[in-house]
Amino acid sequence: MGGMDCRENKEMRKHLITLDDLSKEQIISILEQGKAFKEILSRPIKKIPTLRGKTIGLLFFEPSTRTKLSFELAAKRMSADIVNFSASTSSLKKNESIKDTVMTLDAMKIDIYVVRHPSPGVPYIIADHIKGSVINAGDGAHSHPTQAILDLYTMWERFGSIKGLNVTIVGDVKYSRVVRSDISGLLKMGANITLCTPKTLLPRYVIDARVRHTFDMKKAVKDADVIMGLRMQKERQDSGIIPDEVEYNHFFGLKSHLLEHASKDVMIMHPGPINRGIEIDGEVADSKYSVINEQVTNGLATRMSIFYHFVEN
Amino acid sequence: MNNVEIKNAKVLIGGKFEKTAVYISDGRITFSKPKGKSDIIDATGALVLPSLFDIHTHLRCPGQEYKEDLDSVTKAAVHGGYTDISSMPNTSPPADNEALINYIKLEGAVFKRCRIHPFGTLTLGSKGERLSRMGLMKKAGAVGVTDDGKCISNGTIMMRAMEYADTHGLFIMDHAEDHDISANGVLNEGVVSEKLGLPGIPEIAETIVIKRDIEISRYLNIPMHITHVSTKRGAELILAAKKDGIKITFDVTPHHLAFTDEDCLSFDTNFKVNPPLRLDSDRTFLIDLIKKELIDAIGTDHAPHADFEKEYPFDRAPFGISSLDTAFCLLYATLTVENKIPLEKWIGLISSAPRKLLGLRPSELEEGQRANFFIFHPKNEWKVDRKTIYSKGKNTPLQGKKIKGEVLYTFNNGKMVYPF
Incomplete structure (x- = not known):
């Protein structure tokens, strides 16, 4: 695997908290290395010794199934030791501060911390108090860089390059850490971004002037190379941000008849878990255009690549 | 001697x-x-400068001595050049009766460092429902009334509280915030809050209440003071109302003159304050008003918190900046060093002006x-x-x-x- 020595050539930051921590070249390096790991995942024996003797702590302060599983499996495939820390079983219930919790863990010599927390910025607090690396697995509505990397990978693998791709993102932009990270990564790689969502789910202040938005799904998907759906959380309806799921689906649901306006080999993506019949219709999710399950495999491969880039020798 | x-x-x-x-x-x-x-x-x-007067100090006592006590707050005050501070009534329990006003005056005097001029609440427990014993609090030494930290949302109750306060000649201060609009916001709503994925506090959470207060003040013909105005728009509304002859005054804080929401980009909870740090255009506008001598006072909104509280994540940490120790130095650095406003032009805003607003004797460097x-x-x-x-x-x-x-x-x- 010739790409493996990229670590010597390119200096990586110690933590991955937002995509701002990575240059375009570093992102490409992670993607290229991800491809090598993806090949390993298709072998009969999927385990490699790269992280043998390293310890990875999975610190999940809010529930997660998919992301946690993906990180855990990526670490196991690379022969790392894993320790799990989740808020429900931890001493945080006893009102211990994040700082104290993390300092205790650091005394156990953990090399990489994978952190998920409902409050934006917590990975920075943790990074300030530990000697290892922090990889952000999602902090509130702030950032989810490994999801963005896997999304970029999925586009890069299919199209060869992200520059100039028309990417349409549909759904709850305002409260989404995935969108914040995807926008940051896609802009860095030169994609054209269109957002489609009602005003109540759109940030009142534009994050970047290069991002366009529309309220019309037909316009939004026109000539799109990629359409990305986002999960509509039930609580948005309860807190009066959208009327209800029926109306939402009517105006902003991803339906198969819309796809005829898109590019002919359009790719349908979704970070999961999907709500069939709300933000995406079942026949779209199951169509030949959908790469939703492929994204999960890519998530595993790119997380292996991220571990590889961020672990210290 | x-x-x-x-x-x-x-x-x-x-x-x-x-x-x-x-x-x-x-x-x-x-x-x-x-x-x-x-x-x-x-x-x-x-x-050699006349001693300072703070119109807006959170004492934290009684009830939250782990954040600040009368010994530490009076030390911080005199370290900062203040010999007089006005305490906000959002203590625990809130200062809504004469016994608590007495307590603050008597206990505060024990340390013989600075004078404490307590504010009482407008409503019982600052709940915005029933009137507090404003007359008896005034007799006990309260200099003014406010439900600071909370804002009375019910217009009828606000009007009655003002009429009753005015009956006793009390100075009325309002913390202008529509709590339904600010909701769970933790910093200014803008590009910064969107980037950080943190819920924002829109400018109009402040301006909508300033507009209401101006109308109430005009209608009742009762003076009102709006504290810690943070937005350009809010200040413009007040200045326009003054031109119309409405008896409305306002103060700003040192931190709104020195910092902006961009300082929150590092998630440093020491910049988490309510009202939130706004845009640079708001900040420079307020500084410009000081140059033009159009601001009535500067109050610190001194809001001390324990370390462990400010170590919470940004969205969970309490609002507030501990200010008394450094307020004057920060103002000097911001107004005089950075913006070339001579000290003698603005020092009145934290010495004679607040004393005058509260009807107290001025403190000048004069013979005798x-x-x-x-x-x-x-x-x-x-x-x-x-x-x-x-x-x-x-x-x-x-x-x-x-x-x-x-x-x-x-x-x-x-x-x-x-x-x-």
């Missing part, structure tokens, strides 16, 4: 600096050498006046850290930074109260 002679300093007399010796004799100021022995302070390069002043060295540099901040709340954005301009001595009624 010996007299005190302060020599080689420039003294602010009647709005102008004069190079003259100042003496303290029998607790009073004199410019001619008194009889008897004098202790001499050589204040070469320093300025009580010796309430402090000595400030504009060139001395000092480091803000846990030891140099006397407030129990170490939550200042200046933590760990060096600042130019140092308070050397503070005198209250002729007695040196700082250094301790």
Whole structure:
């Protein structure tokens, strides 16, 4: 695997908290290395010794199934030791501060911390108090860089390059850490971004002037190379941000008849878990255009690549 | 008791600096050498300034002494050049009756450092429902009333509270915030809050209440003071109302003049404050109003918190900046050093102006006046850290930074109260 020595050539930051921590070249390096790991995942024996003797702590302060599983499996495939820390079983219930919790863990010599927390910025607090690396697995509505990397990978693998791709993102932009990270990564790689969502789910202040938005799904998907759906959380309806799921689906649901306006080999993506019949219709999710399950495999491969880039020798 | 002679300093007399010796004799100021022995302070390069008055201090006591107590707050005050502070009533329990006003006045006096002028609440428990005993609180020494931290949302109750407060000639202060709009916001709503994925507090959470208050004040013809105005739009509304003859006044804080929401980009909870730090265009507009002498006062909104509270994530940490120790130095750095506004043009906003607003005696450096002043060295540099901040709340954005301009001595009624 010739790409493996990229670590010597390119200096990586110690933590991955937002995509701002990575240059375009570093992102490409992670993607290229991800491809090598993806090949390993298709072998009969999927385990490699790269992280043998390293310890990875999975610190999940809010529930997660998919992301946690993906990180855990990526670490196991690379022969790392894993320790799990989740808020429900931890001493945080006893009102211990994040700082104290993390300092205790650091005394156990953990090399990489994978952190998920409902409050934006917590990975920075943790990074300030530990000697290892922090990889952000999602902090509130702030950032989810490994999801963005896997999304970029999925586009890069299919199209060869992200520059100039028309990417349409549909759904709850305002409260989404995935969108914040995807926008940051896609802009860095030169994609054209269109957002489609009602005003109540759109940030009142534009994050970047290069991002366009529309309220019309037909316009939004026109000539799109990629359409990305986002999960509509039930609580948005309860807190009066959208009327209800029926109306939402009517105006902003991803339906198969819309796809005829898109590019002919359009790719349908979704970070999961999907709500069939709300933000995406079942026949779209199951169509030949959908790469939703492929994204999960890519998530595993790119997380292996991220571990590889961020672990210290 | 010996007299005190302060020599080689420039003294602010009647709005102008004069190079003259100042003496303290029998607790009073004199410019001619008194009889008897004098202790001499050589204040070469320093300025002698009238002592400061803070119109907006959170005492935290009774009830939250882990954040601040009367010993630490009075130390912080005199360290910052303040000999008088007005306490906000959002203590635990809230200062909504004469017994608590008495407690604050009596206990605060124990340390003999500075005077505390308590505010009482407008409504019982600051709940915005029933009127508090404003008349009895005034008799006990309350200088004004406010439901600071909370804002009475019910217009009828606000009007009644104002009419009743005015019956007793009480100064009425409002913290202008529509809590339904600010909701769970933690910093200014704008590009920064969107980037950080944190819920924002829109400008209109403030301006919508300022507009309402202006209308109530106009309709009832009762004066009202809006505290810690943070937005350009809010200040513009007030200035326009003043032009219409409405009796409305306002203050701003040092931190809204010095910092902006971009300072929150590092998730540093020491910049988390309510009202939130706004845009640079708001900040520079407020500074410009100081240049034009259109602001009525500067209040610190001193809000100390314990370390562990400010170590919570940004969305869970409490609002507030510990300010008394550093307010004057920060203002000097921001207004005089950075924006070239001469000290003599703005110092009134934190000394004579708030005293005048509350109907208290002014404190000027005049022959025969009580010796309430402090000595400030504009060139001395000092480091803000846990030891140099006397407030129990170490939550200042200046933590760990060096600042130019140092308070050397503070005198209250002729007695040196700082250094301790």
